[in-house]
Amino acid sequence: MxxxxxxxxxxxxxxxxxxxxxxxxxxxxxxxxxxxxxxxxxxxxxxxxxxxxxxxxxxxxxxxxxxxxxxxxxxxxxxxxxxxxxxxxxxxxxxxxxxxxxxxxxxxxxxxxxxxxxxxxxxxxxxxxxxxxxxxxxxxxxxxxxxxxxxxxxxxxxxxxxxxxxxxxxxxxxxxxxxxxxxxxxxxxxxxxxxxxxxxxxxxFEEHRFAYLQLVAEILGRAELCVDQRFVWTAVTVDDFDRHGVTIDEAEGLIDLVRRTAEAEVSCVIKEEPTGTVRVSLRSLGNVDVCRIAEREGGGGHRFAAGFTSSDPIPEVIERIKAAL
Ligand SMILES: [Mn+2]
Structure with a gap:
């Protein structure tokens, strides 16, 4: 042993x-x-x-x-x-x-x-x-x-x-x-x-309210793929949750949809809490250690899956992640 x-x-x-x-x-x-x-x-x-x-x-x-x-x-x-x-x-x-x-x-x-x-x-x-x-x-x-x-x-x-x-x-x-x-x-x-x-x-894993599926359609529709960095991300704001009548807890599986992107090595979903704090989920296929990115932001996880929270605006958080990549 x-x-x-x-x-x-x-x-x-x-x-x-x-x-x-x-x-x-x-x-x-x-x-x-x-x-x-x-x-x-x-x-x-x-x-x-x-x-x-x-x-x-x-x-x-x-x-x-x-x-x-x-x-x-x-x-x-x-x-x-x-x-x-x-x-x-x-x-x-x-x-x-x-x-x-x-x-x-x-x-x-x-x-x-x-x-x-x-x-x-x-x-x-x-x-x-x-x-x-x-x-x-x-x-x-x-x-x-x-x-x-x-x-x-x-x-x-x-x-x-x-x-x-x-x-x-x-x-x-x-x-x-x-x-x-x-x-x-x-x-x-x-x-x-x-x-x-x-x-x-x-x-x-399977069942969701119809309202959630409609929220997913909207936020996947505006997801951004950064081809050069092999990075894909999207975000859900408090306004998105409110308009669709969906709670942040229902949206835990969003990252599992976004990470299906063939062109991306690293995927990210940002969810805004009612307090304005954002929850950031990161996934990697393994060539990039996303835990290191999360740790720099005060979070943690594994090489393949990590996360952190931030009180900064979503665009700033995304820029920092891109810079870290
Ligand atoms: Mn665990």
């Missing part, structure tokens, strides 16, 4: 020991949680509670789950950040690369007796007291499955559905380079617990 794998293994054991000994475990994932963040967190939440353990789970404001995650069991058991412990004895974060991505749960993380960080982002800045970060894992869900094993928490239907959703989201439905034999081994195990594969896939 490599030194890196050994240290992940040691951290995993330490995390399991702390969780096993804690009277209450406080779970949190990153702001605007994606499938891996929500699924990983909910899976451990279900498994702990099924074992009679006290677990409380939340994510930062805005406390809204994107509609395509509605099939994840247990969303109703999440508490708003205002009800999260201010100084948890043991706190666990999921898929969250830095303290600031915890938003208004950051003070709880800073005050936590032990802070266990479960993640697979290579850019994770190791802000925990125990950092279980495996950059070779296709999803945080993979790390959570191993932790459940270490804690001897049995697999069951609900955690299986949550972990499967996390895995299928972070591997792009088993299409990204991260889709290893181990990923299929885990998927095979999870599906054995009655994961509603078809229903989940439709909810996660």
């Amino acid at each position: 490599s030194e890196a794998a050994n240290s992940v293994e040691a951290a995993l054991k330490r995390a399991a020991q702390l969780i096993a000994d804690a009277p209450v475990v406080a779970l949190a994932c990153h702001v605007s949680p994606d499938g891996d963040a929500l699924g990983s967190m909910l899976a451990l939440h279900h498994a702990l509670r099924a074992a009679g353990r006290k677990s409380i789970a939340s994510f930062p404001n805005p406390f809204v789950v994107a509609p395509h995650y509605r099939e994840l069991p247990g969303l109703e058991t999440l508490v708003p950040p205002g009800e999260f412990p201010l100084a948890p004895q043991v706190m666990v974060t999921f898929d969250c690369g830095s303290m600031s991505r915890l938003g208004d749960l950051e003070p709880s993380a800073k005050a936590a007796g032990e802070l266990i960080v479960l993640d697979h982002h290579v850019s994770n800045d190791r802000y925990g007291s125990v950092n279980v970060i495996d950059p070779d894992a296709a999803a945080t869900a993979v790390v959570v499955r191993r932790l459940m094993g270490e804690l001897e928490l049995p697999m069951a239907h609900e955690p299986a559905v949550c972990l499967y959703a996390a895995l299928v989201c972070d591997t792009g439905r088993f299409q990204y380079a991260t889709t290893t034999p181990e990923v299929f081994d885990l998927a095979r195990e999870l599906v054995g617990y009655g994961v509603p594969v078809e229903r989940l896939s439709r909810a996660l």
